Amino acid sequence: MLTRRRFLLALVGQTILGWAKNLFAQTGVFLTEQEAPEAVFPEATAFERQVIKATPELREKMQALMGKFKPSIWEDAYTTFLAKKGGEFLGYAVIVEEIGKHRPITFVVGIQPDHKVHDVAIMVFREPYGGQVKERIFLKQYRGKSVTESFLPFQSVRSVAGATLSIHALARGIKKAAALVQAVYQEGKEGGW
Incomplete structure (x- = not known):
């Protein structure tokens, strides 16, 4: 016969296991380096990979x-991709990392x-x-925004309860990717930001 104590222990155990399962369901690898440029430039037909040493x-x-x-992480090198469709240059895909609350979030920014x-x-979300x-429903709000925007919650992007530090990490990472593109590929060109 099931006693009250065993019943309550089983109930608490199930609750904790269910909560922990949802907690770790957020973490994972969602794109490989090879898949990353196509995720931000799906219309591109060719990508030229370049590694930029961070001096x-x-x-x-x-x-x-x-x-x-201020970046929370300075990478040793940045992996970038020049996206092209036929002879047309579409833009730059830059892989960056920034600390969320405790751990790095790896993402790709198409500029x-x-x-x-x-x-x-x-x-990668850790x-x-x-x-x-x-x-995607959250990330699509960044499309078409100028790299000069703040990308901060309640300023130029929607906030999400429980994700404020992750949103700040995205803002820093987008700014870092844009600064890399400007410093490496567009330095001295007209129309800089």
Whole structure:
């Protein structure tokens, strides 16, 4: 016969297991490096992969371009892709990482030649909270925004309860990707931001 104590222990155990399952369901690898550029430039027919070494001089230029935004991580190197469709240049796909609350979030940012965000996609999410930012319905709000926008909650993007730090990480990462594109590919060109 099932006693009250056993029943309550079973109920509490099931509740904890159900909660833990949902907690870790947010973490995971969602895109590989090979899939990343196509996620932000699905119309592209060719990608040229480049690895940019992060020198102290490059970091200094990027920080100057980022203004008040301070990266939580400086990568040793940045993987970028030049996206093309036929002979037409579509833009840059840049893989960056930023700390959410405790752990890095890896994502790819697509930046058009006119300094607008083409798209953003989460590659690896390691946090137990804030996983809502990986959903397409959330990420599509970045499309078409100028890289000069703040990308902060309640300023230029919607906020999501429980994901504020992840949204801030996305803002820093988008700014970092845009600064890399400006410093490496567009330095000295007209129309800089």
